[in-house]
Amino acid sequence: MITTTITAGLVHGAAELETTERGLRPHRLPATVPARFPDPQLTMVEAQPSGVRIVVRTAARTVELHCHPSRVGYRGADRPRGSIDLVIGDEIVASDRLGDGDLAEVDLRTGTSEFRPGGPHTATFTDLPAGDKVVEIWLPHNEAVELIALRTDEPVQPVTSGRRLWVHHGSSISHGSNATTPARTWPAVAARRAGVDLRNLGLGGSALVDSFTARVIRDAPADLISVKLGINVVNLDGMRLRTFVPAVHGFLDTIRDGHPRTPMVVISPIFCAIHEDTPGPGAVDPATLGTDQVRFVATGRPGDRELGRLSLQVIREALASLAERRADDPNLHYLDGTVLYGEKDAAAHPLPDALHPDTATHQLIGERFADHAFGPDGPFHR
Structure with missing residues (x-):
């Protein structure tokens, strides 16, 4: 497998990429916004990469994204975990449900919270169509994620879209x-x-x-x-x-x-x-x-x-x-x-x-x- 360094040129739909100890965390608002107005709700949701995706051109049949999810949960109000979608030609080819990751659990009755650290997650997509193609990896819309590594069985290239x-x-x-x-x-x-x-x-x-x-x-x-x-x-x-x-x-x-x-x-x-x-x-x-x-x-x-x-x-x-x-x-x-x-x-x-x-x-x-x-x-x- 070939490991490709994830850079800003591969990530579409984000304002900034924050460098963390694990990798890169996409943000949908520039850092100046939460710096001036550190509202917990706003800070949480802008770091959830809704619409953000890794876009590459490749002939790969297998694609893996190694990442570390972080989520906020509500005791007594459980919600489904986030997912990563793989899209080719505007069609959803496969989805991978997140596992593990960090959890900040909030008790809505008392307002207290508990932090539970977890491990990384690898989304693996196999048996992709043969030949050169544009692959989009849509990141979870409801959980923050740190991007650690992109691995493929064929080289990848960044894509400059001609779309509006x-x-x-x-x-x-x-x-x-x-x-x-x-x-x-x-x-x-x-x-x-x-x-x-x-x-x-x-x-x-x-x-x-x-x-x-x-x-x-x-x-x-x-x-x-x-x-x-x-x-x-x-x-x-x-x-x-x-x-x-x-x-x-x-x-x-x-x-x-x-x-x-x-x-x-x-x-x-x-x-x-x-x-x-x-x-x-x-x-x-x-x-x-x-x-x-x-x-x-x-x-x-x-x-x-x-x-x-x-x-x-x-x-x-x-x-x-x-x-x-x-x-x-x-x-x-x-x-x-x-x-x-x-x-x-x-x-x-x-x-x-x-x-x-x-x-x-x-x-x-x-x-x-x-x-x-x-x-x-x-x-x-x-």
Whole structure:
């Protein structure tokens, strides 16, 4: 087997690679962001490499990725382990479920945590198609990982893609929550369906119209941009209508400073029954801890719009109006999130935890977004 040193030229979709004692840890935000704002949730999710992949050209029939996973677990709310996907020609050829690795286990009832160190993991993919091909190794979307070694039975070369680069920002749904593997998150589904390269800035619990995220997008290479805003603001009960609308204007203005004419889609939240008419904060339903399915609830008062409190219906109205007021920007487009997943879809594809879609629904949302945005009349059509 040939061991290839993993370098930045082989890793697509990351902002930076941190050198650790074991290897390289991909980050989706530059180090300046957590240095200035070391929020534990943001620090955790930006280090989970959703959309990040190792891309090589090779004739190899066997590929191994030696790595060290690190995850956060919640006692009484067990979640499936992360996976590594191998993709050839936009098709998922194989998936490898992670084992071992470090675990920081949090007790949601007491707030205490326990660290349990573990060993490395090797993802092995065999019997790959013969001949020269581009191989993409999609890293886990829900666990941090340190890249130690890439081993193949034939040499590998870096790949410079001629595809358009799509930068997407959103919440945990865009991050990939409840999807079983990284190439099955809805942005990954859409990117593969549309034949574009993805940089996923879906940040679980952290799509809060933060100015530093807008600056990251402003400074990033991008041929296409989308931002999906609203659900985390409601979950956190973090803003009122008076502050939300100007914050979104400023967010978009900052992006436009670096990408004045880049096609951009503003997406409002998908349907989520618990928050449609009920403001946050959102919370874990304590009665579901320790059961087969933990669920979320909204703790606000149904129908409460006093003092500008935000529900998803209010958010959609506000974003639609905001887009109309920016009609002088011909490359800015608005998409109602219920087009991707609406009330009728909730009957056929219910959200398992009342907040996040399952893998089949990620597929549905990804296909619908690709068909809408990249279709003949879509904002991302060539």
